[in-house]
Structures are given as structure tokens and as C-alpha cells.
Amino acid sequence: MKTKQTDLSASQSSYLAARKKERRLVLFFRIAVLVLFLVLWEWTAGEGIIDSFIFSSPSKILTCFLSMAADKSIFPHLSVTLYETIVSFLLVTGISILAAVLLWFSRKLSAVLEPYLVVLNSLPKSALAPLLIVWLGADRTTIIVAGMSVAVFGSIMTLYTCFTGTDKNKLKLIYTLHGTSLHALTKVVLPSAVPAIISNMKVNIGLCLVGVIIGEFLAAREGLGYLIIYSSQVFKMDWLLMSIILLCIMAMVLYAVIGLLERLCRKVL
Amino acid sequence: MDTILSINHISHSYHTLKGETPALYDISFSVNQGEFLAVVGPSGCGKSTLLSLISGLLQPEKGEILLHGKPIEEQKDKIGYMLQRDELLEWRSIYRNVLLGPEIQHSLNPEVKKRAHELLDAYGLGQFQSSRPSELSGGMRQRAALVRTLILNPEVLLLDEPFSALDYQTRLNVSDDIGQIIRREGKTALLVTHDLSEAISLADRILVLSSRPASLKTTVSLHFGFPKPADDTPLNRRNAPEFKTYFNLIWKELNQHENQTD
Numbered sequence: 001m002k003t004k005q006t007d008l009s010a011s012q013s014s015y016l017a018a019r020k021k022e023r024r025l026v027l028f029f030r031i032a033v034l035v036l037f038l039v040l041w042e043w044t045a046g047e048g049i050i051d052s053f054i055f056s057s058p059s060k061i062l063t064c065f066l067s068m069a070a071d072k073s074i075f076p077h078l079s080v081t082l083y084e085t086i087v088s089f090l091l092v093t094g095i096s097i098l099a100a101v102l103l104w105f106s107r108k109l110s111a112v113l114e115p116y117l118v119v120l121n122s123l124p125k126s127a128l129a130p131l132l133i134v135w136l137g138a139d140r141t142t143i144i145v146a147g148m149s150v151a152v153f154g155s156i157m158t159l160y161t162c163f164t165g166t167d168k169n170k171l172k173l174i175y176t177l178h179g180t181s182l183h184a185l186t187k188v189v190l191p192s193a194v195p196a197i198i199s200n201m202k203v204n205i206g207l208c209l210v211g212v213i214i215g216e217f218l219a220a221r222e223g224l225g226y227l228i229i230y231s232s233q234v235f236k237m238d239w240l241l242m243s244i245i246l247l248c249i250m251a252m253v254l255y256a257v258i259g260l261l262e263r264l265c266r267k268v269l
Numbered sequence: 270m271d272t273i274l275s276i277n278h279i280s281h282s283y284h285t286l287k288g289e290t291p292a293l294y295d296i297s298f299s300v301n302q303g304e305f306l307a308v309v310g311p312s313g314c315g316k317s318t319l320l321s322l323i324s325g326l327l328q329p330e331k332g333e334i335l336l337h338g339k340p341i342e343e344q345k346d347k348i349g350y351m352l353q354r355d356e357l358l359e360w361r362s363i364y365r366n367v368l369l370g371p372e373i374q375h376s377l378n379p380e381v382k383k384r385a386h387e388l389l390d391a392y393g394l395g396q397f398q399s400s401r402p403s404e405l406s407g408g409m410r411q412r413a414a415l416v417r418t419l420i421l422n423p424e425v426l427l428l429d430e431p432f433s434a435l436d437y438q439t440r441l442n443v444s445d446d447i448g449q450i451i452r453r454e455g456k457t458a459l460l461v462t463h464d465l466s467e468a469i470s471l472a473d474r475i476l477v478l479s480s481r482p483a484s485l486k487t488t489v490s491l492h493f494g495f496p497k498p499a500d501d502t503p504l505n506r507r508n509a510p511e512f513k514t515y516f517n518l519i520w521k522e523l524n525q526h527e528n529q530t531d
Contacts, residue, residue: 169356175326176350177421179373187369191360 056237061245064238077243080223081212082250084140088147089208089254092155093201095148100159101185110160121153126214138219146215151207155200162196163189198262205254213247224250273457274300274323274425279332281318282482291482292318295332298476298485300425300457305448307460307468309519310478310486316461319483320427323459324350336425346374349423349456351431355414357402363413364389364398370421381420388416392450407435408443415447419454426451428460432467444471445503465523469515470503477522487522491515 008016038058044050045057052060068074103110129146136142166189174184216225224243231239276298282291292315300306310316321327323334325345334341341348357366367385371377389395392412394405402410411431418426431447432440448471451458462468468475469491477486493509495501506512 167356169352169354170358172326173352173356173369174373176324176352177370177373178345183373187373188358191358194360 053235054237056241060238061242064242065246068242074246076222077224077227078246078250080140080220081209081216081225081247084143084147084212084215084223085205085209085250085254088144088151088212089201089205091144092148092151092204092208096152096155096159096200096204097197099156100163101190103156103160104163104185104189105181117153117157121157125150125211129214129218132215133219142219143212143215143223147208147211150211150214151204154207155204158200158203159193159197162193162200166192194265198258198265201261202255202258205258206251209247209251209254271302272299273302273337274459275335275338276319276323277333277335279319279322279329279334280482281315281322281327281329281331283318293322293329294482294484296478296483296485297332298488300459303455303457305451305458305460305471305473306476307462307472307474308476308478309462309465309468309523310483311480311523312463314478314480315483316463316478317429320350320429320459320461323425324348324427346421347424348427349418349421349425350427351414351418351429353430354434355402355410357410357413357417359402362399362401363394363405366402366413367417367420370417374421385416385420388419389413392416406439408439408446411435411443412446412450415450419450419456424457426456426458428458430462430464431460433462433464440467441504448503465516465519466507466512469512469519470506475515475519477519489515489519489522 041055042058045052045055045060065074103113125146128149129142132142132145132149136145170188170192171184174188177183179187212223213225213228216223217229220226224247227243228240231237231243276296279293279296280291281293282289284290296319298306308316308319318327322329323341325341325348336344336347357363358369361369364385367389368377368382371381371385386395386398389398392415394409394413394416397405397409397413402413405413414431432444435443444467460468460471473491475489475491477489478484479486491511493501493506493511495505495509
């Protein structure tokens with residue numbers, strides 16, 4: 001599998017060159033799509049083909065961002081949404097691993113709780129948000145709980161399914177070495193579930209962001225979700241579109257951080 | 270020779286919602302100290318169940334299993350079990366795979382670690398200690414699995430078709446290899462297999478089981494006329510004239526029963 005860089009055959013190096021060319025081409029078209037979209041948007045808005053009051057334009061969005069960055073009014077919104085998303089994501093990760101471990105230990109408990117998890121998972125979580133506001137008040141706790149509620153049930157179910165799918169023969173190995181089910185958990189179930197836990201985290205970070213934005217729509221005085229609702233009410237489309245673009249960037253960065261964690265885990269394991 | 274393990278009138282059934290499946294019926298035999306015993310029988314006759322019972326993974330419904338005359342439950346740690354596949358954990362190096370048993374039994378100390386290195390060296394895995402299991406060949410993986418079992422110093426070694434997952438050529442080499450290691454370590458071993466030639470090439474004595482529910486059909490003691498004990502290797506046995514005789518004898522026993530059930 002491992003070939004040294006120095007002594008490559010002609011066919012191997014031409015294969016590698018072709019691959020490299022293909023990768024560059026994909027990257028080029030990716031950037032081209034974005035640039036084309038932005039140019040077309042800017043041009044049609046400038047020519048009056050589309051109504052720039054409703055559709056805004058890339059340059060207006062950029063100026064809007066720069067002015068809000070200059071008077072520092074954008075940063076509280078960004079940091080609040082980021083903070084709420086990260087806290088709810090960490091709580092979801094911890095709680096779902098813990099809950100899945102408990103369910104794995106007790107077949108009876110999982111049999112009893114299964115229908116409840118299914119119902120809670122398929123319930124549209126945005127329906128819970130008004131309830132949470134009444135119960136917990138219109139503050140950050142509510143928004144964090146709203147963020148968690150979107151991800152946590154599905155996450156528990158995914159991890160539990162993954163844990164119970166552990167290779168039976170590997171578990172038998174632990175028992176033939178006279179280990180207990182705690183040994184089976186720590187030596188086999190959890191280590192073999194690391195890739196699944198990380199891919200589950202990738203799903204969760206996106207879902208938590210969805211939940212946090214839903215929460216901010218309903219019960220916040222700051223945050224990108226609040227900014228979106230507020231600007232739609234006062235028809236500031238530059239603000240609205242800027243918030244959406246900032247959300248895109250935030251989602252990408254969070255996803256990339258977990259991708260980094262994944263690569264780190266692969267190296268260690 | 271001293272009896273180390275006695276199996277007395279063991280019966281066992283599996284229960285599901287659809288009904289009861291008897292696996293073993295009234296099986297009795299004993300294993301002597303240092304003996305290599307093979308158990309053969311048709312596929313799915315309950316051979317693996319027998320090993321699960323002896324290792325204490327399952328409790329027999331009837332009968333008792335005694336090690337040194339005492340019930341097996343209190344001395345499970347004297348039984349080593351080698352599974353059908355090597356089951357090496359990919360996220361651990363070979364060395365750390367070998368230490369899995371001591372880790373679980375909280376007996377991990379410098380002495381055990383030293384012994385792990387010695388055993389790996391002795392069985393040709395010295396330079397692969399820090400390799401991942403996937404970097405090793407099938408035969409080497411199976412040897413690593415044997416070292417993982419031996420590090421716990423079991424008095425009785427249970428082998429559950431440990432070569433069945435290997436291709437034919439590797440299989441001959443590895444069974445030769447592992448057979449000799451077990452003899453060198455002076456272990457008492459109980460091999461379960463459906464491969465007659467494997468059983469004849471390795472064992473001192475062969476138990477023949479009937480198909481499910483398995484009961485003891487007959488026992489065959491193997492004697493090969495090798496002038497020197499060192500010549501008594503699995504490969505030499507396969508070429509010895511006695512091999513064919515034993516093969517036909519046991520083959521007849523197995524098929525006789527198959528025809529009865531058909």
C-alpha cells in the first residue's frame with residue numbers, strides 16, 4: 001500500500017498527475033459557481049432587473065457587514081448564537097452517550113423506553129419551543145434547551161443502535177477472557193463506536209444550530225436568529241441576508257472543527 | 270495420567286419463543302493432564318456449546334463440569350479460550366492486544382509485560398509488536414491470538430475451530446505451528462473441529478459426536494509409530510500410513526450416524 005515518493009513508475013506518476021488535475025478542476029468549478037452567482041446577483045441588482053430592496057445585493061450585504069463590524073454591533077449577535085450552539089452541542093453529545101450506555105447496559109430499560117424515544121424523536125421540536133419559553137422563561141437557558149431538544153433524541157437512538165450492533169464475537173472474546181459487561185463496554189463497545197460517535201456529532205452540530213435559531217426566533221433579544229426575525233419585520237433585507245450568510249459560515253466552521261477532531265482521532269487510534 | 274477435567278452427564282438446550290432446541294444430550298468424558306483432545310462432529314451439532322459450557326460462559330442445564338475435582342464456576346480463570354476468528358482489536362497494537370486479558374483481570378504488572386514481549390519474540394511476532402492487526406497475515410494474527418490466550422497461563426486451552434477462517438495453505442501451516450506451540454508449552458488442550466484430518470493430525474484422542482442433539486458416539490485413541498517423539502508433528506502425521514486408517518475409521522463413524530438420521 002505504502003509506496004515511496006522517490007521510485008514511482010511512469011504509469012503510477014501519470015495516474016497521480018491525472019488525479020491531481022481532476023481535483024484542481026473540481027476546485028476551480030466550485031469557486032466558479034460561487035463567483036458567477038455573486039456577479040450575476042450584483043449585476044442584475046445594479047441594472048434593476050431584480051428589485052434590490054427585496055433581493056439586496058452582494059455589495060450592499062458586504063457594506064452592511066463592514067459597518068456593523070465597525071460599530072461592533074454584530075459581534076454580540078454572533079457570539080451569543082455561537083455560545084448557545086456550542087453549549088447545547090456539548091450537552092447533547094454528553095447526554096446522548098451517557099443515555100445510550102445506560103440503555104446498552106439494560107435491555108429491559110431500553111425495551112421500556114423505546115416507544116417514548118421514537119415518539120419524541122419524530123415530534124417536530126419547534127412545537128416544543130413555546131412550551132419551553134413558558135416553563136423556563138425567555139432567556140439563554142430556553143434557547144440552549146431548544147437547541148438540545150432538536151438533536152438529543154435522535155442522537156440517543158443512533159448511538160444505541162450503534163452500540164447494540166457491536167460485533168458479537170468481539171464481545172464473546174471479552175467474556176472468554178473472563179471480563180464483565182463493563183469491560184465489554186470500555187474495551188470493545190466504546191472504542192469501536194468512535195467513528196459512529198464522531199459522525200453523529202457532525203449531524204448534531206447542524207441540528208443544534210437549527211434548534212438555537214428556532215429558539216432565538218421566539219425568545220431572544222440577541223443572536224443571529226433574533227436578527228433575522230427583527231430585520232424581516234422592519235424589512236431590512238440587507239441585515240436578513242447578511243445574517244443568513246453569517247449562519248452559513250458559522251455552520252461551515254463548526255463542521256470543519258469536528259472534521260479536524262475526526263482526523264485527530266484517526267491518528268491517535 | 271491424572272485427570273484434569275471431567276465432564277459428567279452434561280445436557281443443554283437453547284430456548285427461544287419458537288421452542289426448545291436440544292444441543293447436547295448426556296455427554297460424559299474426561300481429559301488428562303497434558304493431553305490434546307479433539308472433538309469432531311457434523312456442523313452445527315453443538316460442539317461450540319460444549320466449549321461455552323466448559324469455559325463457564327453458559328451454565329449446563331443438567332450435569333456438572335469439574336476441574337481438578339472442583340466445580341468450574343469458581344476457577345474460570347484456569348480456562349483459556351481461542352475463538353474461531355482471531356478477534357484482534359484493530360484500534361490496539363499487537364502488543365496491547367496481547368495485554369487485553371491481563372488488563373481485564375487486573376493482573377497487569379511489569380512481569381506480565383516482560384512475558385508478553387518474550388512470548389511475542391518466541392513466536393516470531395517480535396518485530397510486529399507495535400503493528401496494527403490488519404498489517405499481519407492471517408497465520409500471524411492467529412498466532413497473536415494464541416499468545417493473547419497463553420499470557421493468562423491457562424491450565425486448559427479450548428480451541429473452537431481456530432483455523433477454519435484461514436485459507437487451505439495457511440491453515441496447514443498454522444495448525445502445524447499452533448499444535449507445536451501448545452505441545453511445547455505443555456498445555457492440556459481441547460480442540461473442536463469438523464475437519465477430520467485436522468483432528469487426526471493434532472490430537473492424542475478423538476471424541477466423535479452425533480448430530481444434534483449431540484451425544485458421545487465413540488472415542489478413538491491415536492497412536493503413530495514415530496521412532497522419535499520429535500517427529501510427531503502434524504505434517505508428518507498427515508504422511509504416516511496410520512493417518513488413512515484413522516481417517517476411514519472416524520469417517521465411517523460419522524457417516525453411519527448421518528445415514529441413520531436421514
